[in-house]
Each structure stands twice: as C-alpha cells, then as structure tokens.
Amino acid sequence: MKSEELFNEALKLFPMGVNSPVRYYSPVPVMFSQGKGSKIMDVDGNEYIDYSLGFGPMILGHANDNVISKIKDQLDNGILFGSITENEIELGKIIKNAIKSINKMRFTNSGTEATMHAIRLARGYTGKKYILKMEGGYHGSHDYALIKSGSGTMTFGVPSSAGVPDEVSKTVLVGQYNDKESIEKLFKEFGNDIAAVITEPVLGNIGVINPGNDFLKFLREITIKYSSLLIFDEVITGFRFAFKGYQDIINVIPDITTLGKIIGGGAPVGMFGGREDIMDKISPGGNVYEAGTFSGNPLTMSAGIATMNILKNKNYDYINNYADKLVNGLNEIIEENKINANINKCYSMFQLFFNDKKVNSYNIARLSDAGKFKKMFELLLKENIYLPPSQFETEFISFAHNNDDLNNTVNAFSRVLKCL
Ligand SMILES: Cc1ncc(COP(=O)(O)O)c(C=O)c1O
Structure with a gap:
C-alpha cells in the first residue's frame, strides 16, 4: 500500500x-x-x-473549476508583493457587505492567528486582563486558546498543553457553554476585569453543540453590562449556513468576529474584524500590534474571492x-x-x-x-x-x-x- x-x-x-x-x-x-x-x-x-x-x-x-481558474490567473501575475493589493479590497468588501458587525477587518493566515489577535485587541481596547472562554471551545493553538477548566475548586483555567505558562492560564477564565450560571459566577467575581468573552456560537470542535435557551443573547447582555467585549469565533460557522455569519441568523451582534476556513476557498486564511473604533486600535494607527508577511496575500485572496462570489448566488x-x-x-x-x-x-x-x-x-x-x-x-x-x-x-x-x-x-x- x-x-x-x-x-x-x-x-x-x-x-x-x-x-x-x-x-x-x-x-x-x-x-x-x-x-x-x-x-x-x-x-x-x-x-x-x-x-x-x-x-x-x-x-x-x-x-471547483472557477476557483482553480481564478487561482491560476493570479499565479500568472505573481504570488506575493508585500503591499496592499486589489484582491484584499475585493474580498474585504464582500465580507463587510455580508456581515454587518464587521466594519473593519484584518486578514491573517489562519484561524489561530485571527483569535490570537482578536484577544490581544480586546485586551488592548478595554485595558482589561481576563479572557473568558468556554470549556470545549476551540480557538486554535496559541497559548491563550489552550486553556481548559481546572478542578472544581479552581477559578482559573489550567493549560491544556505542556509549554503554556501558568501565568498565561491565570489570565483565562473558563466557563461552561450553555450554562448561564457558570458565566454569571465568573462575571460576579471578575466582571470588571474581563476584557472579552470568546466563544464559537455553535460549538464545532467537540462534535456539534447548538446554543440553547438564548445562551448567546445572554452572553451579549452580560458583556454589555460589564463593559466587556463579545468575540464570536465564526471560523467554522461564517458563511457555512447562509451567506452571512451565524450572528446575522440569530441577530446577536458581537463586537469582534473571527473568520477563517470558507473565506479562503481552501487556501490558508483567517480574519478578525468588527466595530471601527475597536479595529482602529490596531497598529500602525493604534497601539495594538498585529502583523503578517503573508496576511491578505494575493493567492489566498483570489481563492477567497472566487469562492465567495459563487457562494453568494447559492x-x-x-x-x-x-x-x-x-x-x-x-x-x-x-x-x-x-x-x-x-x-x-x-x-x-x-x-x-x-x-x-x-x-x-x-x-x-x-x-x-x-x-x-x-x-x-x-x-x-x-x-x-x-x-x-x-x-x-x-x-x-x-x-x-x-x-x-x-x-x-x-x-x-x-x-x-x-x-x-
Ligand atoms: C472555531 C475555530 N477557531 C479557530 C480555529 C483555528 O483555525 P486554524 O486551524 O486555521 O488555525 C479553528 C480550527 O479548526 C476553529 O474551528
């Protein structure tokens, strides 16, 4: 074999x-x-x-014939220039028109990068320290995402991988998806210091688990109450159920959204975007650093544009x-x-x-x-x-x-x- x-x-x-x-x-x-x-x-x-x-x-x-042909067209013109390109603008417009909470965005090369930057941005924007994630929610493989809940007596998360410092896990709180009480408890204790709640709106990395009982609406309300941001990680769900985000289907609007997977048409991609005042905190205009040699590269963008233009009419x-x-x-x-x-x-x-x-x-x-x-x-x-x-x-x-x-x-x- x-x-x-x-x-x-x-x-x-x-x-x-x-x-x-x-x-x-x-x-x-x-x-x-x-x-x-x-x-x-x-x-x-x-x-x-x-x-x-x-x-x-x-x-x-x-x-897909059309996607392949668009990628080949781009290949004929070169792979990478390290500048702004028209492709980025075109894909950016398609996404902005489809998901109303995304006013401005940055492309990255993976979902991991997207959530890593979204988390830093939330901390930089709010000046707060803690991130609240859900047990079993997956946001890629950077340190702040590799945290699971500790034993019952522990409030903070613990690393789910060797090599993640305890100091990092002490800045990540872990709640239970679909369990409002677990979230309320964390907000009661740490509410004023929680920069953001990050969740997949539909859990897709522990099998599929649907949000129950207005859980996402509840997350929106409690984050507003405590002046925290809400990050929906739509790396899986974005453009999967309709030509928009899951947020648009259920009308629960986050402050920051992360996308990936589908928007790159099979090429490596990620994106984080959201409210303009938040996104303007990103460097070089703002003081939250984010960068990438390959971010928004013409090849990925051409695969994304071709895919999204077909998807739009499906x-x-x-x-x-x-x-x-x-x-x-x-x-x-x-x-x-x-x-x-x-x-x-x-x-x-x-x-x-x-x-x-x-x-x-x-x-x-x-x-x-x-x-x-x-x-x-x-x-x-x-x-x-x-x-x-x-x-x-x-x-x-x-x-x-x-x-x-x-x-x-x-x-x-x-x-x-x-x-x-
Ligand atoms: C919800 C979610 N967020 C983030 C990621 C990380 O994306 P990537 O594998 O592109 O780094 C994944 C990957 O499966 C995901 O499902």
Whole structure:
C-alpha cells in the first residue's frame, strides 16, 4: 500500500507523521492526493465521499473549476508583493457587505492567528486582563486558546498543553457553554476585569453543540453590562449556513468576529474584524500590534474571492436539505437497530455521538464512546465514506454532494451501524 509506505517516510520527518494532530489516527492515516467535487482520492487510487472537506473550508467541493481558474490567473501575475493589493479590497468588501458587525477587518493566515489577535485587541481596547472562554471551545493553538477548566475548586483555567505558562492560564477564565450560571459566577467575581468573552456560537470542535435557551443573547447582555467585549469565533460557522455569519441568523451582534476556513476557498486564511473604533486600535494607527508577511496575500485572496462570489448566488437550502435527509436516514437506522447514539445537527453540519444522552454540553459530549466512533470511522472507510477522524469533530456537507452520494452514504451507514 502506497499510503503505508509514504506514512513510514512521513514518520521520519514529522512528529507522528503529521503536520497537525487531528490528521493522525492509528494504524495508518489515509493519504489523499486528489479531490473533485464531493470525492477525494487516496494515493492507492480509492475514492471516497468526503464529509470532512478539509475540516470545513471546501464548501463548494474540491477543485471547483472557477476557483482553480481564478487561482491560476493570479499565479500568472505573481504570488506575493508585500503591499496592499486589489484582491484584499475585493474580498474585504464582500465580507463587510455580508456581515454587518464587521466594519473593519484584518486578514491573517489562519484561524489561530485571527483569535490570537482578536484577544490581544480586546485586551488592548478595554485595558482589561481576563479572557473568558468556554470549556470545549476551540480557538486554535496559541497559548491563550489552550486553556481548559481546572478542578472544581479552581477559578482559573489550567493549560491544556505542556509549554503554556501558568501565568498565561491565570489570565483565562473558563466557563461552561450553555450554562448561564457558570458565566454569571465568573462575571460576579471578575466582571470588571474581563476584557472579552470568546466563544464559537455553535460549538464545532467537540462534535456539534447548538446554543440553547438564548445562551448567546445572554452572553451579549452580560458583556454589555460589564463593559466587556463579545468575540464570536465564526471560523467554522461564517458563511457555512447562509451567506452571512451565524450572528446575522440569530441577530446577536458581537463586537469582534473571527473568520477563517470558507473565506479562503481552501487556501490558508483567517480574519478578525468588527466595530471601527475597536479595529482602529490596531497598529500602525493604534497601539495594538498585529502583523503578517503573508496576511491578505494575493493567492489566498483570489481563492477567497472566487469562492465567495459563487457562494453568494447559492441557495443554502440545498446543503441544509441534504443534511436533513442524511440525518433523518441515520436516525431511522439508529432507532430501528436500537443503537446507543444520537445526532446533533446545525444546518449543514452534524455529528453522531455514541452517547445515550442528548449532547448539549461539553461534559456530556466527552462521555461519548470515542472508541466506537473510531470503529465506525474505519468501517465507513472500507465503504468509501470519509468522515473527520474523531468523535469530537464535525461532518460537513458541500454544494457538490449529490443524491447518489446521499443514498450511498445512508446505505453505507446502515451496513456499518448494524455491525457495531
Ligand atoms: C472555531 C475555530 N477557531 C479557530 C480555529 C483555528 O483555525 P486554524 O486551524 O486555521 O488555525 C479553528 C480550527 O479548526 C476553529 O474551528
């Protein structure tokens, strides 16, 4: 198997053979070399229906002709100039027109950079120290994002990675998503010193967890009450459910938004943006430093513009209905076979949890049977269906998925779930 040979080479070069940890799974992660539409092909020539979509960005499917042709046009003109380019302005306008809370923005090269800068900006703007994040919320891999809650007696977070100083974790408070009381408690104790609350509006990195019970509206109100900022990390949700942010769908308007994934059309990207008075604090006009050699680079911007211009004219009902039908099909199989599982769905994202409880919090999600999920993942691979390789990721639908994909997927799941 070519996959195995290449993986052995990769193991000699990269820790566990990968350049990002979620790509690793035992024994040998599948290695893809091509994609077209809803399908990806591995180096051994097998073709799979793809529900990972590069962990979200490929909403139009792989190798969209128009996007590829726009990237090639840009390549002919050069890759990087280190100056302002028209491409940035064009993509910036598209985003500003679509998400009303984004008055000004900065492009970055990843979602990690976007949230890192958004957090620094919130601290610089408010002059306050603490950031409040949600347990199980993921905002990339910088120090301030790698914090989880400590034991019950501890108020501050603790590092979720070695190498993150305690001093950093002592500036990050960790609340529970969908649990207003946990947030209120932290605000009562630290309210005047909380620079910002940062959250994914829909959790997408612990499986899918929807916001319940006006939770996001509550976050908006409590941040206003204490003069803190609200940061919505829409790296996954931005332009995923409609040609706007999730914030526009539910009409809860944050001060700062972070985007990534879809807006780069598959090229490396991030963005943070928001109210003009806040964004004007960024250097060189303001005193909050932020920079990047590749930020807003012409190549990424051209992929983003092409993707967004196509997406603008798409009817999102298509992917949302696909997800409805798929999830209904899976729910029937689960019921008929009395499988201990249930599915969370948000528009065109879903996750099947091997859990007897409905998953509406981090604490319930983490009790899911990740081993069983892995077994399902492996069996589905044999059925030529590719899911993100973890119970705590999210399946995505693209505009390239079609009816045959849908039927083949439901039939494959039916065979696999009966085997488990
Ligand atoms: C909500 C959210 N924020 C931030 C990030 C980090 O983005 P990146 O991987 O581009 O650094 C991710 C990545 O999956 C994400 O899902």
